[in-house]
Amino acid sequence: MSSGTESDVSPDVWDGEIEREIGHDEYDPIGTLGLIAIYFVIIALLWIFMYFVEFLGRGPTVV
Amino acid sequence: MGLFVDDYPDEAWVVRAALASSFLALLIGGLMGTIQALHRTGFLQVIENSTYYTVLTLHGVSLVILFTIFFLVGFYQWAITDSLQRPSENIRLTKAWYGLMVLGTLMASIAILGGFTDVTDMSADVLFTFYAPLEAHPLFYLGLATFIIGTWVAGFDWFRSWWAWRKDNPGERTPLRTFMVLTTMLMWYLATIGVAVAVIFFLLPWSLGLVDSVNALLTRTLFWFFGHPVVYFWLMPVYMMWYVILPKLSGGRLFSDPLARIVFVLFLILSVPTGIHHQYLDPGIAEGFKYLAMTNTMFLLLPSLLTAFTVVASMEHGARQRGGTGYFRWLTALPWDKPAFTGMALAGLMFAAAGFSGMVNAGMNLNYLVHNTMWVPGHFHLTVGTAVALTFMAVTYWFLPQITGNKVFSKRLGLWQVVLWFVGMVFMANAMHRVGLGGEPRRTADPFYDGVVFDTALGSISELHFQIALGGVLLTVSLLMFIAHVALTWFDVANRSTPEPEVLPPALSGPEHAPAVLENLRLWTGIAIVLIVLTYTLPLASIISSSGFFGQAGTIVAGMLDLVITVAQPLLEVGP
Amino acid sequence: MEIHRYEKLWFVVSMLLIIGFIATITYGAVGAGIQMVDDEGGTVDPDNIGDYEIRDGVTFEDLQEPQAQHVEGNEYEVAIQAIQFAFIPNPVEVPENSEVTMYITSPDVIHGYKLAGTNVNTMVIPGEMTEITVEFDEPGEYGAVCNEFCGAGHEEMEGILRVVPEDEWEGDA
Ligand code: HEM
Numbered sequence A: 001m002s003s004g005t006e007s008d009v010s011p012d013v014w015d016g017e018i019e020r021e022i023g024h025d026e027y028d029p030i031g032t033l034g035l036i037a038i039y040f041v042i043i044a045l046l047w048i049f050m051y052f053v054e055f056l057g058r059g060p061t062v063v
Numbered sequence B: 001m002g003l004f005v006d007d008y009p010d011e012a013w014v015v016r017a018a019l020a021s022s023f024l025a026l027l028i029g030g031l032m033g034t035i036q037a038l039h040r041t042g043f044l045q046v047i048e049n050s051t052y053y054t055v056l057t058l059h060g061v062s063l064v065i066l067f068t069i070f071f072l073v074g075f076y077q078w079a080i081t082d083s084l085q086r087p088s089e090n091i092r093l094t095k096a097w098y099g100l101m102v103l104g105t106l107m108a109s110i111a112i113l114g115g116f117t118d119v120t121d122m123s124a125d126v127l128f129t130f131y132a133p134l135e136a137h138p139l140f141y142l143g144l145a146t147f148i149i150g151t152w153v154a155g156f157d158w159f160r161s162w163w164a165w166r167k168d169n170p171g172e173r174t175p176l177r178t179f180m181v182l183t184t185m186l187m188w189y190l191a192t193i194g195v196a197v198a199v200i201f202f203l204l205p206w207s208l209g210l211v212d213s214v215n216a217l218l219t220r221t222l223f224w225f226f227g228h229p230v231v232y233f234w235l236m237p238v239y240m241m242w243y244v245i246l247p248k249l250s251g252g253r254l255f256s257d258p259l260a261r262i263v264f265v266l267f268l269i270l271s272v273p274t275g276i277h278h279q280y281l282d283p284g285i286a287e288g289f290k291y292l293a294m295t296n297t298m299f300l301l302l303p304s305l306l307t308a309f310t311v312v313a314s315m316e317h318g319a320r321q322r323g324g325t326g327y328f329r330w331l332t333a334l335p336w337d338k339p340a341f342t343g344m345a346l347a348g349l350m351f352a353a354a355g356f357s358g359m360v361n362a363g364m365n366l367n368y369l370v371h372n373t374m375w376v377p378g379h380f381h382l383t384v385g386t387a388v389a390l391t392f393m394a395v396t397y398w399f400l401p402q403i404t405g406n407k408v409f410s411k412r413l414g415l416w417q418v419v420l421w422f423v424g425m426v427f428m429a430n431a432m433h434r435v436g437l438g439g440e441p442r443r444t445a446d447p448f449y450d451g452v453v454f455d456t457a458l459g460s461i462s463e464l465h466f467q468i469a470l471g472g473v474l475l476t477v478s479l480l481m482f483i484a485h486v487a488l489t490w491f492d493v494a495n496r497s498t499p500e501p502e503v504l505p506p507a508l509s510g511p512e513h514a515p516a517v518l519e520n521l522r523l524w525t526g527i528a529i530v531l532i533v534l535t536y537t538l539p540l541a542s543i544i545s546s547s548g549f550f551g552q553a554g555t556i557v558a559g560m561l562d563l564v565i566t567v568a569q570p571l572l573e574v575g576p
Numbered sequence C: 001m002e003i004h005r006y007e008k009l010w011f012v013v014s015m016l017l018i019i020g021f022i023a024t025i026t027y028g029a030v031g032a033g034i035q036m037v038d039d040e041g042g043t044v045d046p047d048n049i050g051d052y053e054i055r056d057g058v059t060f061e062d063l064q065e066p067q068a069q070h071v072e073g074n075e076y077e078v079a080i081q082a083i084q085f086a087f088i089p090n091p092v093e094v095p096e097n098s099e100v101t102m103y104i105t106s107p108d109v110i111h112g113y114k115l116a117g118t119n120v121n122t123m124v125i126p127g128e129m130t131e132i133t134v135e136f137d138e139p140g141e142y143g144a145v146c147n148e149f150c151g152a153g154h155e156e157m158e159g160i161l162r163v164v165p166e167d168e169w170e171g172d173a
């Protein structure tokens, strides 16, 4: 047997601070989805700003 | 199962030695950074402008070659030994590769340090990219080659452990950490071909006077063949920490083991065929090749974007298991009092910001705006200077007890240290980006010109320079705190009780859900090689066929090789 | 393999983001007509830069003058040598409303050439001829810096490019 993420040691070895065990199927990372959606919006807007305002908006440029 | 240091004392010795080397490099390199930040903003110029470049070479080499790679080999040795649950097949070999890396480091360092004194005319003021025809003392190139050979042997050592493990455990899935180590090293073998060829066939013979010129574009292209994937060599251990250790620290479990493996396979496949994105503004390379490198680079965003999701989801899982609720309120249930957690989370946040400036760098024509301006150091102080460096420092607070058997000196000190690094970097990197947009060049001792002014939006250039200097000072304080903290723990000044062994929890969706084909490392390496051949054969052929191996001002040797090329011309002309 | 549906969603969104980036850049290249520095300039013997043939009968040396040379219409040409630690000639003058092809190369080590505050930015590599075309629509003065480390003295390496109003232009037209 090997230790690490791969092992099937019993949960109480690592779950010192855990109040409630949540399995894969009962878990929806809704907060993560929200955070990552915000990130997406920021990135997309910044990209448009950098490309069309900062870059194309200034000259001269190599053509 | 006990502490790593008790179970594997010999391996722990090598891990500790590698980490000590890494931290020494961090200290030296970091102090050079302080000098730079104050010098180039004009606040404190204690050195000559010409010495600035020796300092900058030392900064670059110490931090992105020595600090990162010594940390990597130490950490990976632990990962292999601990996840396969077996000692080194031959500890003498393990010590030997560490020894080789140290030897190489000493050689290169002597050459660089020679630049500080007039006693010898030895020097290597060529920065960490050593673009020819800037020339370093041969010892610099030799040292570099020796160091890299050391890492190759390390990889071999780890493969050997895996082969032996497989024999004893037929049919079992490779443990996740081992899988990550192996894919990283396969990527590294492919990546280092470029720099090995550049150093062994061109730069070393040239610096020894055996040939009298080099093809500047060729050696530069070979450097970047290596120079981009080396970025992933810094990053892949960090990803391992984010995938394997961060969920545990958050009180949860890795969301998906198969996805983690897919991400590492994507890195193996896509890291090398992107190097030309550092050469978007180089003459001598056709636009088509640049476009191809750009698309590859953009797709290389994918594994990082996927990682962002999985890692945050694993943290959220931990937070919810610890009682967190709500859409975002669970964030407060995370263990922000643990320096290892907080440091890694802040590093991840910085990496998200770095993702943005990286996308801009990758933007081919958009690169006209930022290429070789301060924007670029602004970007990579977020990536390697924070996402990597801060994660390494944070993980040290978790890792050091495992390999020394001593508890960390003070949680609170650790917490202040990681937060200070983050704050320092917010100031320094943000201001660097902005002066860069104003056009201020990087790698310049004293960017104050007679006839050039840099216009910056929102804030004057001198305000931004102040922020760079301030950030630099905060970073220095944080750095010194870190080094002191490591020393206090290492020598167990507080004389604390022995730490508990750490057990890493299994993933929520385990390796048994991964398709078996993921284990087929030959297949992935094969695909990586095909992609490299597709992206690099034509550009290299066209560079060599137009200027020869050793440039236009060729020698007799070069002349002979040119002859070979002329004969082979029809084959190469299939190209553009 | 179990992949959570949010993760699948993020995968799709990530792909869209990547394709969006590639599309923007392609638009910049094709729609806005921004060309990359490429291999058009070919190679050059770093020991004999002056002899490099720009086209029949015109050499690098002929164009290495403080004022851009007229070709036809609004097209001009100028050649600049980047050398430790100066740009030669300096300053360089071009007329307003011109389309200037710049030939830049180096006899010694790698340099850079960037006009501060603009998108004119290129590497200068010994053995390679950088050939870029730039439209200068308005009069003004731009500072040029070398933005690649080229040896002790690199921080001194600067130049000026002046865009002269049409009625003050004294070069050939
Ligand atoms: C005390 C903390 C640090 C300070 C104050 C600092 C400061 C600086 C400054 C001001 C520059 C720009 C020099 C120039 O282009 O003229 C620079 C360059 C650089 N820094 Fe840092 N830095 C720090 C930490 C780091 C860390 C932790 C890393 C990586 C792990 C790093 C990697 C680099 C690299 C690769 C360069 C570019 C070198 C080159 O252009 O050849 N720095 N640093």
Ligand SMILES: [Cu+2]
Pocket: B227, B228, B229, B231, B274, B275, B277, B278
């Ligand atoms: Cu890169």
Ligand SMILES: [Cu+2]
Pocket: C111, C112, C146, C147, C148, C149, C150, C151, C154, C155, C157
């Ligand atoms: Cu320079």
